Amino acid sequence: MYTVSHSLTEAGLYQQAIEYDETTVRLTSSILGPHHPNTLSARNNLAVSYRNAGRVQDALDLGKRVLAERERTLGPHHPDTITARHNLAGFYGDAGRVQDALDLREQVLAERERIQGTDHPHTLTARHNLATSYRDAGRLQDALDLSEQVLAERERILGPDHPDTITARHNLADARRAVAEALHDRDT
Template sequence: KTLTARGNLADSYRQAGRTAEAITIEEPLVADMERLLGAEHPNTLGAWGILAASYWQAGRTEEAIAIEERVVADRKRLQGAEHPDTLAARGNLAASYRQAGRTEEAINLLERVVADRERLLDGEHPDTLTARAVLSRWQSPDNGSDQPSR
């Protein structure tokens, strides 16, 4: 419960734009979760993803990408390529690629996420609709800046 409360506090800080404060909670939280739950526990992977989101929000994109690439690989290995958490992690990685100026990689990755969501969930599922809308904006000439699922 303490780990969850710390994570919720950090999330509240991040959502309020107090990213630096969120990170000061999230970094030791991830270490504690690895120690207590193990590096491969789904909650630990989730905590890493949240830390990456805070890094992304703070403009620490390369650090976010490094974490997200590892989270995607771990989730795929542990939960499978079609697990909803794996799909969300891939969408978050796509957003970081885009923020880093790796637009073609971002679009290619998000296209695969959309295709997988359409196949696994259906075309009208809210996650599918969100990912498809973001992809459409990314592909438009004005290059919208939306992110898929943070």
């Protein structure tokens, strides 16, 4: 879902996006309450805006709080909770906490498969993100295998020209290059 802050971010207006999201958090919290799902969504959007602006620690801190609150109020398996877990994994990756990101990505994929099925677009995205986390963790063969699977699934489900399929094709090329470079480095 595109938000005003997303549009501001795409225009390179990071501080304006943060200010918009901070205002939204203040308003939803005062009108709906601090634990309302819409307030939690606004906080989640603010964490993403922090991340986009390079404020990784702020994103990580807020992302942890959003996840904890969503688990408490919505339960651990609610789609919004899974989205918060997904975002927190990205924040961990940005902070260089590769294993924490990988652990959450595995949880997100398992939950998406169980709740939404193996062919749902969110499940495909979770699988794609896990492949990226494998690559970041140096698990290059796992990254390559999963990237091949994601591309095949996206081609089958979305078609060969869908933007997500094109992204999967690009990421598979990156995974293949990483494996080739690792083999080259090992052999030299």
